[in-house]
Amino acid sequence: MAFGLELIILIVLGLVALVIVFYVISVFNGLVRLKNNIKKSLSNIEVLLKQRVDELPKLIESVKGYMKHERGTLTELTKARTEFMNAKTLPEKAKADGIISGALKTIFAVAENYPNLKANENFIQLQTRISGIENELADRREFYNDSVNTYNIRIQSIPDRFVAGMLGYTPEELFKATEAEKRDVEVKF
Amino acid sequence: MALEGDVFFYALAGLVAGLVLFILGLKWFRQKQLMDNTPTSKVRSLAMGLVEIYGEVVAAKGRLLKSPFTDNDCVYYRYTIEEQRKGKGGGMSGIPGSVVMGENPGSFATGGSWAVVRKGEERTQFFLKDETALVLVDPDGAKVDIPKDAEYSSGFGRDPPVQVTNFLKSQGVSHESFFGLNKTMRYREFFIAPKDKLYIMGTAGDNPFVDELTAKNSVDDVMIQKGKNDRFYYISDKQEKDIVSGLRWKSLGGICGGIALVAIGLFVIFFQTGML
Numbered sequence: 380m381a382f383g384l385e386l387i388i389l390i391v392l393g394l395v396a397l398v399i400v401f402y403v404i405s406v407f408n409g410l411v412r413l414k415n416n417i418k419k420s421l422s423n424i425e426v427l428l429k430q431r432v433d434e435l436p437k438l439i440e441s442v443k444g445y446m447k448h449e450r451g452t453l454t455e456l457t458k459a460r461t462e463f464m465n466a467k468t469l470p471e472k473a474k475a476d477g478i479i480s481g482a483l484k485t486i487f488a489v490a491e492n493y494p495n496l497k498a499n500e501n502f503i504q505l506q507t508r509i510s511g512i513e514n515e516l517a518d519r520r521e522f523y524n525d526s527v528n529t530y531n532i533r534i535q536s537i538p539d540r541f542v543a544g545m546l547g548y549t550p551e552e553l554f555k556a557t558e559a560e561k562r563d564v565e566v567k568f
Numbered sequence: 569m570a571l572e573g574d575v576f577f578y579a580l581a582g583l584v585a586g587l588v589l590f591i592l593g594l595k596w597f598r599q600k601q602l603m604d605n606t607p608t609s610k611v612r613s614l615a616m617g618l619v620e621i622y623g624e625v626v627a628a629k630g631r632l633l634k635s636p637f638t639d640n641d642c643v644y645y646r647y648t649i650e651e652q653r654k655g656k657g658g659g660m661s662g663i664p665g666s667v668v669m670g671e672n673p674g675s676f677a678t679g680g681s682w683a684v685v686r687k688g689e690e691r692t693q694f695f696l697k698d699e700t701a702l703v704l705v706d707p708d709g710a711k712v713d714i715p716k717d718a719e720y721s722s723g724f725g726r727d728p729p730v731q732v733t734n735f736l737k738s739q740g741v742s743h744e745s746f747f748g749l750n751k752t753m754r755y756r757e758f759f760i761a762p763k764d765k766l767y768i769m770g771t772a773g774d775n776p777f778v779d780e781l782t783a784k785n786s787v788d789d790v791m792i793q794k795g796k797n798d799r800f801y802y803i804s805d806k807q808e809k810d811i812v813s814g815l816r817w818k819s820l821g822g823i824c825g826g827i828a829l830v831a832i833g834l835f836v837i838f839f840q841t842g843m844l
Contacts (some may be wrong), residue, residue, distance in 0.1 A: 383843035387834045394590065394827050401594055409601050416605070424616040511785065518613035518700065525607030533605075 406542045413530040417551055419525040421469070424554075427519060428463070428476055431512045435460045435479070438505045442486060445496040449489055456482040473554075483509060519555045527551045576655065579836035586829025591820020600815035602800060603769060603808065612700035614790050619772045619800040622808065623698035627762045631692045635759040637734045638718050642759040644707055644803075646689035649741055650682040652752040686741050690800035693791075696766060701787050704775055705768060705803075713804040713811075716756050723752040760805065767811060769802045771795025 438454055446453065459482060464477035487506060490496050497503075531550045534543035599648050606620045614621070635645040691712075695702040696755055722728040723744050728736070736743055745751050760766065775791035794801040806809055838844045 386843075387831060387838065390834060391827060391831045394830060398594075398823055398827075401597075405598060405601055409605055413605050416607075419615070421619070427613075462723055514700070515613040515786070518610035519615070522607055522613070529605060529607060531620040 416526045418450050420526050424519045427516050432463050434509055441502045445493045452482050452485050524553050527553050571610040576840045579833045582829050583833030586826045589822050590826025593819045596815050596818035603812050610700045611698045611703045614772045617773050621768045622767050623696040625762050625764045626695040626697050627694050637732050637757040642761045643694035644691045645759040647757045650754050651685050654681045694797050703787050707794040710801040714758050716758050718757040721754040722750050747800045765806050767808050771798050
């Protein structure tokens with residue numbers, strides 16, 4: 380009689396233990412997935428950054444004949460492109476990316492002053508393409524920040540923080556707009 | 569003795585149901601975690617792989633379906649035609665509302681239940697549009713979680729609506745019994761119509777209908793589908809927070825209810841077999 384009751388208790392405790400094990404595994408796998416999501420979303424941003432950088436020589440080539448007074452901006456853009464190509468770390472890439480974004484905003488705003496440039500088919504195509512990439516970049520930065528935010532909340536919440544501690548996971552940094560990106564575009568008339 | 573046999577059978581059924589419920593609870597928990605951990609993507613910047621999107625249904629040109637009972641334009645529908653059957657307990661009058669309806673319409677409860685006479689489903693590709701762009705969705709293989717949009721019934725002195733009758737005829741199903749009297753039947757319809765808001769978790773993969781080189785925007789070459797690696801594919805017209813909340817309670821109920829059923833089932837079985 381006692382054996383039967385003990386067996387039931389043992390089976391129920393076994394199921395409860397199974398739930399606990401499953402939960403811990405699920406937390407572990409969830410954190411690993413989140414960490415990899417962040418890496419993946421960062422790589423996805425880099426793919427677009429590379430695409431945008433690849434378009435820059437064509438853009439510079441198409442505008443340099445028109446924008447004689449904007450040589451400074453074009454030089455800045457060329458320099459930032461080289462910096463991006465040589466960048467090894469994320470902060471280096473982010474810095475160069477910020478300068479490129481700022482310079483592009485200036486070029487597209489200043490282009491309004493050059494009717495011949497504005498009517499140039501090649502320039503219109505490039506502007507559309509680069510603006511499209513810029514929009515996609517903005518979305519992917521937002522997605523990256525969502526991924527980081529979810530991850531940061533999880534690794535600081537109980538009980539996930541214990542598993543995160545065992546894995547040595549620390550909070551990740553959000554993607555912030557650089558000073559160059561935040562700067563208002565100055566258009567000289 | 570027969571009663572004891574019944575109790576033993578129910579206990580055994582409870583034990584098996586408990587284990588199934590327990591496993592389902594764990595599965596629902598995993599799905600909830602997956603949704604919690606995946607941020608919603610903007611359609612314009614979808615990256616390949618498992619994604620979560622939310623937007624409005626836009627029908628693809630020439631790919632609209634018609635729902636069978638209400639004749640609505642839609643991109644997905646499913647229907648069930650059910651007939652009320654007396655259970656082995658008998659004694660049911662056949663009047664809807666007076667019977668014990670099983671959760672699973674195909675099951676036969678002892679007090680009478682609904683049996684599925686015919687069911688069907690059709691789905692077609694459609695676009696999902698958010699504030700940034702639209703993407704093609706192939707719903708094949710997805711679990712479509714939507715509430716019923718229409719329900720009709722027929723019974724003694726009550727014919728089904730004309731549209732339903734026509735559909736029954738096309739399917740070779742009769743709502744009349746051998747003596748020409750109406751059988752007690754119910755007809756349920758579920759559909760996804762253009763402009764419906766949908767939550768989709770699926771795999772963003774290559775769009776086989778578009779050539780990558782001719783795609784105007786990068787998302788044009790993407791199609792949401794059932795993935796080869798990420799097998800989870802889910803479509804619902806609920807908001808994400810409601811889906812996650814539902815899964816949370818379902819998983820909790822499944823796990824706790826499953827354990828409770830197993831414990832009770834074991835207790836009764838052991839008691840019946842004299843082990844207690």
